[in-house]
Amino acid sequence: MDNSNSNGLNADEKLATLRFICDNKSHITVDNNKCKNCNEKVCLNCCPADVYEQIEDKIEVNYENCLECGTCTICCPYGAINWNYPQGAKGVRYRFG
Amino acid sequence: MENINDIDVIVIGAGPSGLACAITCKKENKNVLVIERASKFGVKNMYGGAVYLESLKELLGNDYKNLSVDRIVKNHNWVILNNDNSLKVSYKNKDAKSSGIITRYSFDNFLAEYAKNLGVYFANETLVVDLIKKGNKIVGVKTDKGEEIYSKVTVISEGFNSVLAKKAGLKTKMKPNDAILGIKEVIRLDYETINQRFNLKENEGAIYEFFGGIKGDNTEPPLGMGFLYTYKNFVTVGVGISMKSLTDSKTKPYEYLERLKSNEFVSSLIKDGEVIEYSAHSIPETGYKMLPKLYCDGALLVGDAAGLVDSIHFEGTNLAIKSGMLAGQTAVIAIQKNDYSKNTLKIYKEMLFNSFVMDDLKTYKNVISVLYERKNSIFSYYLNKADEFFKLFTTADNKGKKQGYRKFIKAFFKDRPIKDLIVDVISFVKCVINAII
Ligand SMILES: Cc1cc2nc3c(=O)[nH]c(=O)nc-3n(C[C@H](O)[C@H](O)[C@H](O)COP(=O)(O)OP(=O)(O)OC[C@H]3O[C@@H](n4cnc5c(N)ncnc54)[C@H](O)[C@@H]3O)c2cc1C
Ligand code: SF4
Ligand code: SF4
Numbered sequence: 001m002d003n004s005n006s007n008g009l010n011a012d013e014k015l016a017t018l019r020f021i022c023d024n025k026s027h028i029t030v031d032n033n034k035c036k037n038c039n040e041k042v043c044l045n046c047c048p049a050d051v052y053e054q055i056e057d058k059i060e061v062n063y064e065n066c067l068e069c070g071t072c073t074i075c076c077p078y079g080a081i082n083w084n085y086p087q088g089a090k091g092v093r094y095r096f097g
Numbered sequence: 098m099e100n101i102n103d104i105d106v107i108v109i110g111a112g113p114s115g116l117a118c119a120i121t122c123k124k125e126n127k128n129v130l131v132i133e134r135a136s137k138f139g140v141k142n143m144y145g146g147a148v149y150l151e152s153l154k155e156l157l158g159n160d161y162k163n164l165s166v167d168r169i170v171k172n173h174n175w176v177i178l179n180n181d182n183s184l185k186v187s188y189k190n191k192d193a194k195s196s197g198i199i200t201r202y203s204f205d206n207f208l209a210e211y212a213k214n215l216g217v218y219f220a221n222e223t224l225v226v227d228l229i230k231k232g233n234k235i236v237g238v239k240t241d242k243g244e245e246i247y248s249k250v251t252v253i254s255e256g257f258n259s260v261l262a263k264k265a266g267l268k269t270k271m272k273p274n275d276a277i278l279g280i281k282e283v284i285r286l287d288y289e290t291i292n293q294r295f296n297l298k299e300n301e302g303a304i305y306e307f308f309g310g311i312k313g314d315n316t317e318p319p320l321g322m323g324f325l326y327t328y329k330n331f332v333t334v335g336v337g338i339s340m341k342s343l344t345d346s347k348t349k350p351y352e353y354l355e356r357l358k359s360n361e362f363v364s365s366l367i368k369d370g371e372v373i374e375y376s377a378h379s380i381p382e383t384g385y386k387m388l389p390k391l392y393c394d395g396a397l398l399v400g401d402a403a404g405l406v407d408s409i410h411f412e413g414t415n416l417a418i419k420s421g422m423l424a425g426q427t428a429v430i431a432i433q434k435n436d437y438s439k440n441t442l443k444i445y446k447e448m449l450f451n452s453f454v455m456d457d458l459k460t461y462k463n464v465i466s467v468l469y470e471r472k473n474s475i476f477s478y479y480l481n482k483a484d485e486f487f488k489l490f491t492t493a494d495n496k497g498k499k500q501g502y503r504k505f506i507k508a509f510f511k512d513r514p515i516k517d518l519i520v521d522v523i524s525f526v527k528c529v530i531n532a533i534i
Binding site for chain 1: 270283348372
């Protein structure tokens with residue numbers, strides 16, 4: 001990524017600008033049985049918060065960073081992602097949306 | 098809340114569509130409960146930045162003047178970025194006052210406070226997890242706190258993700274072709290610097306729309322565009338990328354944003370600014386062609402949840418407000434008739450089709466699919482010949498945009514482009530013609 005401009009931030013730095021109230025349980029689950037046979041692995045690159053991570057042959061979900069945009073469930077070609085809203089008051093909180 | 102057993106209308110979600118609906122019902126003395134999952138109004142919501150005052154005036158009458166915006170839009174720019182070359186079409190109107198730049202936090206709070214003062218009830222920090230059905234009829238909601246609340250009419254104003262609209266069978270799951278992911282950064286710059294850099298006076302504001310300049314790793318350009326809005330003490334810079342383009346490439350959403358930001362034209366505007374917030378939110382592109390069911394026994398669907406967005410202009414708050422108002426009027430009629438069945442609630446759809454909301458959606462019904470089919474030529478070569486096209490993207494005046502398209506077509510045939518582009522032109526013009534006839 002080209003970070004030569006003065007205010008270019010990497011993904012972690014971007015997420016660090018945000019405030020979250022963390023839910024104690026994940027509002028997202030993936031069915032790793034479906035992921036096993038998935039070659040595209042779109043979840044790894046369509047999410048603006050890098051919530052999905054491949055660890056060995058499993059997809060892990062860092063749900064704490066979720067921005068609730070809904071992109072992942074729409075993009076996953078195998079319907080492996082079960083997405084719900086976080087509980088009331090939980091999740092991301094924008095100040096300047 | 099005293100009258101929890103006596104709620105006429107439950108509104109799910111305190112965005113512009115839900116709040117417009119609540120205000121409309123309360124003005125007719127109905128008991129309204131708005132349920133919002135966020136801890137404070139607006140903190141779940143994100144957009145580019147401009148609201149259209151005409152729709153607000155229709156909702157609030159003269160009280161709309163109490164809204165205090167960061168800046169009034171006086172200057173609208175369309176910029177084609179081609180590596181480090183740029184072509185800018187700029188429109189400045191000193192007298193313009195049709196749209197204002199304001200955060201969703203401030204805007205949603207303004208509407209919610211207004212509704213509260215009228216006597217609308219609110220349940221905050223509360224997520225509606227399910228709809229209660231009696232046979233086929235929706236009669237209330239279940240919340241994450243275990244409550245069951247009953248009402249005569251339930252209005253689903255959940256916005257883009259609309260989990261409940263899917264549960265109610267009003268809507269099917271969206272596909273990557275049907276949606277755009279928007280991400281943006283809020284970049285702090287001081288007031289004087291903004292006025293100087295953007296050539297603005299006092300509370301004048303500017304909007305930029307960027308075409309090109311967001312190349313991914315693929316040779317094919319993504320279907321997407323960039324935007325910039327000037328607020329009082331910061332600017333927002335973002336990109337909207339079709340989810341289809343996201344699935345077709347390994348480029349991450351924020352890499353597109355960084356590429357836009359590092360383009361010479363854009364970076365000179367945001368130089369030395371500090372990024373104070375990153376955010377993401379999506380825009381439905383289901384539009385006219387894939388309109389969901391807008392009503393069923395006991396419930397109405399409004400705003401983004403119904404896909405009522407003009408995704409070409411990034412206009413949604415005005416369509417949301419209008420649809421919320423019409424849903425409110427429908428609920429009031431249903432209560433008067435004591436009939437909450439489809440038979441009465443269908444009035445909502447009829448009113449929506451007679452309003453500018455459907456006019457605008459109809460105008461664009463084929464534009465998006467042609468953009469997909471022809472995106473290579475349009476987003477690469479065509480961007481160079483596009484100024485005529487951009488002149489159409491003018492202010493929102495609740496009147497539809499047919500006039501502009503008529504002019505566009507005239508100009509299109511006058512400067513007929515070179516031969517091998519004719520195929521693109523034909524299919525694009527066909528859809529534009531379709532839109533205006
Ligand atoms: C990147 C981007 C830029 C945009 N730029 C502009 C612009 O400049 N101008 C413009 O006019 N429009 C713009 N839009 C579109 C505009 O933001 C939307 O069309 C508009 O906000 C839709 O309003 P709504 O009320 O339907 O939904 P929302 O504003 O999404 O509100 C929905 C509300 O419901 C709540 N909610 C959802 N589900 C539940 C539940 N189950 N229980 C309780 N609460 C719930 C949410 O927390 C939220 O507060 C933009 C959109 C995006 C993504
Ligand atoms: S794209 Fe879907 S199926 Fe494939 S790995 Fe990701 S979650 Fe699993
Ligand atoms: S909703 Fe958006 S931010 Fe959250 S995991 Fe899915 S793609 Fe990532």
